Amino acid sequence: MTETKSSTEVWITGIGLATSLGEGLDAHWEALKQHRINVDEKGFAPCVVHPWAQINLDAQIPKKGDQRQMEAWQRIGTYAAGLALESAGVKGNHEILARMDMIVAAGGGERDLAVDSNILNMEAKGNSAPGFLNERLMNDLRPTLFLAQLSNLLAGNIAIVHGVTGSSRTFMGEEAAGVDAVRIALARIAAGQSDIALIGGSQNGERKDLLVLYEFGGFNLKNKFAPVWARGEPGGFALGSGGAFLVIESKAHAEARGAKPFARLVNVVADMARRKHAGEVTSTLEKLWAKLGKIDSKAAIITGATGVEPATSEERAFLKAHAEFPVRASGTMFGHTMEAQFPLGLALAALSLSRGALFPPDGTSATEVEMSARPSQIVVIGTGHWRGEGMALVEAIK
Amino acid sequence: MTTTRDKFGRPIVVVTGMGVVTSLGSGKTDNWKKLTAGESGIRTITRFPTDGLKTTMAGTVDFVPVEPFSSTDLGERLGELVAEEAIAQAGIGTKGDFPGPLFLAVAPVEVEWPQRQELGRAIGPATEIDYDAMLRVSGGGRYTEYHRRFLFGSVADHLAEAFGTKGSPISLSTACASGASAIQLGVEAIRRGEADAALCVATDGSVNPEALVRFSLLSALSTHNEPPQAAVRPFSKNRDGFVMAEGAGALVLESLEAATARGAAILGIVAGCGELADSFHRTRSSPDGKPIIGCVRNALADAGIVSDQIDYINAHGTGTPENDRMEYLGISSVFGERAKQIPVSSNKSMVGHTLSAAGAVEAVFSLLTLEHQRIPPTINYEIPDPAIPFDVVPNKARDARVTTVMSNSFGFGGQNASLVLTREPV
Numbered sequence: 001m002t003e004t005k006s007s008t009e010v011w012i013t014g015i016g017l018a019t020s021l022g023e024g025l026d027a028h029w030e031a032l033k034q035h036r037i038n039v040d041e042k043g044f045a046p047c048v049v050h051p052w053a054q055i056n057l058d059a060q061i062p063k064k065g066d067q068r069q070m071e072a073w074q075r076i077g078t079y080a081a082g083l084a085l086e087s088a089g090v091k092g093n094h095e096i097l098a099r100m101d102m103i104v105a106a107g108g109g110e111r112d113l114a115v116d117s118n119i120l121n122m123e124a125k126g127n128s129a130p131g132f133l134n135e136r137l138m139n140d141l142r143p144t145l146f147l148a149q150l151s152n153l154l155a156g157n158i159a160i161v162h163g164v165t166g167s168s169r170t171f172m173g174e175e176a177a178g179v180d181a182v183r184i185a186l187a188r189i190a191a192g193q194s195d196i197a198l199i200g201g202s203q204n205g206e207r208k209d210l211l212v213l214y215e216f217g218g219f220n221l222k223n224k225f226a227p228v229w230a231r232g233e234p235g236g237f238a239l240g241s242g243g244a245f246l247v248i249e250s251k252a253h254a255e256a257r258g259a260k261p262f263a264r265l266v267n268v269v270a271d272m273a274r275r276k277h278a279g280e281v282t283s284t285l286e287k288l289w290a291k292l293g294k295i296d297s298k299a300a301i302i303t304g305a306t307g308v309e310p311a312t313s314e315e316r317a318f319l320k321a322h323a324e325f326p327v328r329a330s331g332t333m334f335g336h337t338m339e340a341q342f343p344l345g346l347a348l349a350a351l352s353l354s355r356g357a358l359f360p361p362d363g364t365s366a367t368e369v370e371m372s373a374r375p376s377q378i379v380v381i382g383t384g385h386w387r388g389e390g391m392a393l394v395e396a397i398k
Numbered sequence: 399m400t401t402t403r404d405k406f407g408r409p410i411v412v413v414t415g416m417g418v419v420t421s422l423g424s425g426k427t428d429n430w431k432k433l434t435a436g437e438s439g440i441r442t443i444t445r446f447p448t449d450g451l452k453t454t455m456a457g458t459v460d461f462v463p464v465e466p467f468s469s470t471d472l473g474e475r476l477g478e479l480v481a482e483e484a485i486a487q488a489g490i491g492t493k494g495d496f497p498g499p500l501f502l503a504v505a506p507v508e509v510e511w512p513q514r515q516e517l518g519r520a521i522g523p524a525t526e527i528d529y530d531a532m533l534r535v536s537g538g539g540r541y542t543e544y545h546r547r548f549l550f551g552s553v554a555d556h557l558a559e560a561f562g563t564k565g566s567p568i569s570l571s572t573a574c575a576s577g578a579s580a581i582q583l584g585v586e587a588i589r590r591g592e593a594d595a596a597l598c599v600a601t602d603g604s605v606n607p608e609a610l611v612r613f614s615l616l617s618a619l620s621t622h623n624e625p626p627q628a629a630v631r632p633f634s635k636n637r638d639g640f641v642m643a644e645g646a647g648a649l650v651l652e653s654l655e656a657a658t659a660r661g662a663a664i665l666g667i668v669a670g671c672g673e674l675a676d677s678f679h680r681t682r683s684s685p686d687g688k689p690i691i692g693c694v695r696n697a698l699a700d701a702g703i704v705s706d707q708i709d710y711i712n713a714h715g716t717g718t719p720e721n722d723r724m725e726y727l728g729i730s731s732v733f734g735e736r737a738k739q740i741p742v743s744s745n746k747s748m749v750g751h752t753l754s755a756a757g758a759v760e761a762v763f764s765l766l767t768l769e770h771q772r773i774p775p776t777i778n779y780e781i782p783d784p785a786i787p788f789d790v791v792p793n794k795a796r797d798a799r800v801t802t803v804m805s806n807s808f809g810f811g812g813q814n815a816s817l818v819l820t821r822e823p824v
Contacts, residue, residue, distance in 0.1 A: 272565070
């Protein structure tokens with residue numbers, strides 16, 4: 001079990017959200033209150049996806065040349081990272097950006113669908129000479145596509161566009177990468193190894209190559225959208241599109257520069273159950289819960305539950321054991337943004353705490369109930385569709 | 399009674415186990431023998447047809463069979479081999495029960511051409527192939543194994559299970575600095591007191607047609623195909639690019655206190671780690687060298703030493719015109735006149751560029767340099783570049799007194815990482 005217990009108090013001072021529901025905190029808060037969902041059942045049929053909102057990239061990525069050097073997942077992430085820096089009041093502050101640490105949770109590998117399809121069609125027509133593939137790749141691949149595929153080039157683009165250069169680390173590994181990015185950044189600040197960090201991730205869900213990967217495992221939600229808790233067997237996720245970034249820093253660092261916190265990041269814990277036997281996810285979540293710290297009676301839970309079985313039912317069993325805490329599934333509104341889902345959950349938690357309310361439930365399931373009280377804490381849960389369990393405790397600052 | 403804390407009061411982090419595989423061979427003994435004999439592991443590619451490619455050689459690891467081949471499967475197997483070697487040397491834990499976390503540097507995982515071609519065959523010649531058609535044949539449980547295999551976290555998942563590491567394993571990429579970053583994460587975890595031991599593994603099995611083409615299209619690769627052994631020419635005037643290579647390196651890190659308590663042999667110390675990102679360009683370093691300079695200075699500061707105390711530099715030394723020039727600028731800016739006297743050699747002249755694995759492979763070689771008091775050469779050094787007046791330890795290994803080594807790694811995306819490795823605590 002991996003645990004991080006803060007010795008130095010750490011604040012969330014910046015939130016950047018650019019998702020299927022729009023950009024910025026006010027737009028997201030409104031969308032959450034109205035339970036607005038932006039979902040596409042037709043464009044990638046039979047798969048259901050959440051398309052990215054139409055956002056003018058120029059606002060955070062002013063150079064067209066930079067935009068051209070990225071694929072969608074990098075543009076989304078770079079955009080959201082810019083919003084987080086702006087929200088924290090450090091955008092363009094070169095002194096701070098030059099020593100700001102960065103941990104990005106990233107996928108990558110975005111394909112050129114036309115190139116792949118053309119090669120396979122020609123092969124099907126009998127082009128199988130040795131070197132046929134080489135020749136096509138040499139001629140057809142755009143030289144800069146590689147840079148749009150490399151996982152660490154989201155962080156690279158954030159460094160180039162926004163000037164974050166204290167350090168640049170990229171974690172991979174689906175949902176768990178998002179948990180570990182936050183866990184390690186918090187641990188470093190808590191231990192005095194770092195003062196301020198930018199963390200987060202992004203995904204473009206409108207990607208057929210990604211849908212193919214998850215279709216191998218039978219994980220895509222098909223035909224008709226349903227809330228996460230209402231997907232039944234075998235369940236599935238609708239890939240989400242969005243970037244979620246946070247600026248976290250030591251309280252002392254924030255106060256010294258006069259920054260206002262959204263919330264306190266108390267603890268992040270993670271583990272990886274082997275999931276060979278029924279109930280392992282439930283018991284792992286229970287162990288993480290016990291390590292999280294003291295949970296108030298006015299706490300709530302925001303989970304990145306995927307809707308995939310059996311992980312979602314196992315998580316629901318855990319939630320039932322803690323039924324006094326109102327639950328929200330980010331996946332219902334945003335879809336599953338994979339590496340970005342845990343940072344997204346943290347962003348929603350910090351936003352809710354700063355606005356003094358939990359957003360409304362999905363309205364259909366018994367798992368989500370109204371919360372009228374002002375939440376004092378929110379526990380963020382990230383249960384991977386295949387591997388990885390994580391949890392964070394976020395607290396209101398009175 | 400020796401102290402177990404460094405001058406900053408942090409736990410001293412030691413190395414108690416090492417493993418390495420490169421195109422030269424498997425294991426420390428074989429690699430060290432060939433490395434100090436100045437042998438090259440670069441050879442003409444036989445794994446796949448090279449017709450139509452500008453570069454036809456690489457430092458492939460062909461002696462580790464993987465069937466059917468995928469770069470991720472080979473990377474995973476190499477990671478397994480080096481972790482086994484490192485854990486056996488450390489004698490830590492019990493089989494399948496390593497008492498600490500895993501930090502894994504791994505190439506970004508992707509579905510590869512053989513799998514894509516399999517989908518093409520499943521669709522059949524009667525139907526137009528596009529991603530919609532691929533999506534239609536992908537489900538139904540026929541290719542479940544592809545999902546397991548091509549998740550980004552799949553290699554770490556496998557190694558964590560095989561070696562019983564604790565907690566959530568971290569897969570990371572900082573491009574060609576990944577190996578050094580994996581070590582840095584392990585060092586930081588031990589310094590925070592989170593763990594007494596960490597398993598740091600870096601692996602890369604990337605020599606496949608598309609990976610080669612990608613680097614080729616960026617004009618990063620040497621095209622000096624004949625003879626392949628002479629292709630990598632770091633710091634030479636006629637250097638023309640790097641050569642892709644496969645390999646893996648692993649370190650078992652422990653706090654000095656924990657290692658001493660269990661009577662483990664101490665192979666060396668990771669005294670300092672430095673990093674700094676470059677915001678200049680996606681593939682090129684800032685022309686003023688400031689990020690490299692800052693990275694090297696950060697590593698020295700983290701170790702609490704000055705540049706005069708470094709007596710060997712294990713260079714990134716890829717053999718690209720750009721890297722080697724920038725590395726000289728960076729090192730000479732920090733080391734001043736000493737940059738011309740201090741030995742600076744490139745292991746890549748022999749093993750090629752093991753990409754995600756390079757930082758860890760070269761950390762192992764740096765520690766072997768400390769152990770054997772012998773510096774591996776830079777081979778293929780026939781025409782010196784007058785603009786890079788390093789003592790590159792040309793062509794022949796050299797016996798020398800070495801107490802403190804700096805190992806540098808720089809990568810695409812503005813990644814810079816440096817390690818300071820010593821024989822004794824500093």
